[in-house]
Amino acid sequence: MAKATINQQLERLEKIAADLKNEDLGLEEALKLYEEGMKLSKKCTETLEKAELKVRELTEEGEERDFDPGLDQ
Amino acid sequence: MADRTLNVSQLNQFIKRLVEGSAVLKRVVVEGELANCRFAASGHLYFSLKDDSAEISCVMWRSAAAGLKFMPESGMSVRVTGSVQVYAKGGTYQIVATKLEQAGLGAMFLETERLKRELEKKGWFSREIKQELPKEIRRVGIVTSPAGAAIHDIISAVERRNPSVGLLLAPALVQGTGAAQEIARQIERLNEHGGIDVIIVGRGGGSAQDLNAFNELPVLQAIHDSKIPVISAVGHETDVLLSDFTADLRAPTPTAAGELVSADLGELIDRIEMLRLSMTSLIQGRIRELSQQTDLLAERISSASPEYGLLEKQRRCEALAVTLKTEMNTRLMGLRARLERLSEAVTLLDPGLRLEKGWVYVTGEDGRPVVSASRAQTEKQMTLRFADGSVLVRPVEEK
Numbered sequence: 001m002a003k004a005t006i007n008q009q010l011e012r013l014e015k016i017a018a019d020l021k022n023e024d025l026g027l028e029e030a031l032k033l034y035e036e037g038m039k040l041s042k043k044c045t046e047t048l049e050k051a052e053l054k055v056r057e058l059t060e061e062g063e064e065r066d067f068d069p070g071l072d073q
Numbered sequence: 074m075a076d077r078t079l080n081v082s083q084l085n086q087f088i089k090r091l092v093e094g095s096a097v098l099k100r101v102v103v104e105g106e107l108a109n110c111r112f113a114a115s116g117h118l119y120f121s122l123k124d125d126s127a128e129i130s131c132v133m134w135r136s137a138a139a140g141l142k143f144m145p146e147s148g149m150s151v152r153v154t155g156s157v158q159v160y161a162k163g164g165t166y167q168i169v170a171t172k173l174e175q176a177g178l179g180a181m182f183l184e185t186e187r188l189k190r191e192l193e194k195k196g197w198f199s200r201e202i203k204q205e206l207p208k209e210i211r212r213v214g215i216v217t218s219p220a221g222a223a224i225h226d227i228i229s230a231v232e233r234r235n236p237s238v239g240l241l242l243a244p245a246l247v248q249g250t251g252a253a254q255e256i257a258r259q260i261e262r263l264n265e266h267g268g269i270d271v272i273i274v275g276r277g278g279g280s281a282q283d284l285n286a287f288n289e290l291p292v293l294q295a296i297h298d299s300k301i302p303v304i305s306a307v308g309h310e311t312d313v314l315l316s317d318f319t320a321d322l323r324a325p326t327p328t329a330a331g332e333l334v335s336a337d338l339g340e341l342i343d344r345i346e347m348l349r350l351s352m353t354s355l356i357q358g359r360i361r362e363l364s365q366q367t368d369l370l371a372e373r374i375s376s377a378s379p380e381y382g383l384l385e386k387q388r389r390c391e392a393l394a395v396t397l398k399t400e401m402n403t404r405l406m407g408l409r410a411r412l413e414r415l416s417e418a419v420t421l422l423d424p425g426l427r428l429e430k431g432w433v434y435v436t437g438e439d440g441r442p443v444v445s446a447s448r449a450q451t452e453k454q455m456t457l458r459f460a461d462g463s464v465l466v467r468p469v470e471e472k
Contacts, residue, residue, distance in 0.1 A: 013345065017348045017351050017352050020356065021355060034221060053228070053238075058262065064241065
């Protein structure tokens with residue numbers, strides 16, 4: 001699901017930023033992490049800017065279906 | 074005495090006179106719950122009034138019903154003022170209502186106050202048991218009416234701020250009989266469903282009676298038991314319900330609840346930007362550090378080269394020159410000291426010191442020393458200086 005992905009991406013991004021602070025990290029790895037971080041952050045921003053609200057409804061059977069809030073308008 | 078036989082009409086007429094002639098039944102005030110409430114096409118309002126064990130039919134004629142200040146609905150607590158009248162044809166009696174008011178509000182408030190005290194004592198409202206909202210909210214469960222204002226308000230708030238937050242509506246009746254039980258059940262179901270980070274429980278504005286489900290124990294129990302943090306968002310800012318005290322967080326309105334659960338997307342994008350900046354500055358720091366290390370290495374390498382040897386010699390030369398200069402200065406100072414000592418010795422040779430031994434110091438008229446006989450011949454007069462004074466003399470011409 002796209003929503004979970006955004007948060008996973010954000011988490012990964014935070015992790016990369018934290019890892020880059022580690023002095024023991026080799027330059028090669030640091031550069032690799034940096035590159036990943038840059039790509040990921042760009043993707044994240046794009047995903048967020050494109051996000052569309054999903055409203056679902058919990059049925060009596062415990063299933064989910066789309067909820068249309070605009071019926072009366 | 075023989076029983077007097079009546080026909081049905083006579084009996085009903087008798088009862089009617091009896092009932093309608095009673096001063097008490099001419100004006101009664103009765104409280105009860107509205108049931109079978111319906112407006113006839115004629116505009117008359119038909120309903121029943123009931124309590125736990127009995128029921129009575131009522132009617133409110135169009136003229137009186139037109140002045141009603143609220144929309145009567147089954148389930149409401151009301152107080153009816155009217156007279157008891159008998160419908161002789163059917164052998165039934167009913168209240169003909171002249172006044173219909175919402176009642177039981179007092180009783181409702183009293184019950185709410187009692188429950189509030191009880192739950193407060195149990196510690197249900199204490200800060201310590203409140204759950205924090207999770208930092209990252211991916212999905213929000215909402216317990217409210219699918220047709221009410223609240224769901225609209227929440228949806229538009231979340232859509233405006235952060236459409237990446239998912240919403241799951243667990244629809245529930247929010248007023249009337251059974252509403253509290255239904256709300257409670259949906260809170261439990263959302264807990265069981267999983268994947269929900271926060272639950273919003275609420276509804277739009279309404280009368281005190283409309284909102285009362287959120288004062289009832291089943292709802293409060295479900296909020297209290299929820300493993301997922303619950304936000305209570307009932308009515309307007311001024312409406313405060315027991316659900317607000319029991320929930321982990323109170324939102325003044327459903328819109329405010331929607332804002333609470335949706336981190337501003339702009340802020341999120343800013344956060345990503347901050348992370349980008351932080352990563353870039355970290356990697357730049359890395360590179361700067363490395364280039365400093367490289368500079369250091371380069372210096373070490375050049376110190377091993379022949380050019381570096383030459384430089385080293387030059388440096389030693391300069392050092393030697395400095396030493397030399399210092400040495401010379403020391404010598405010079407020694408010489409100067411010797412010179413001073415010598416000049417002292419010279420002072421010791423002052424002629425004044427010899428005059429006492431019979432020597433004289435001869436100066437001419439011009440004050441200059443006369444150092445030879447031939448010179449003395451030329452002077453008209455000379456000064457002989459003894460140790461204790463001077464004598465003026467004139468040379469005698471030798472013939």
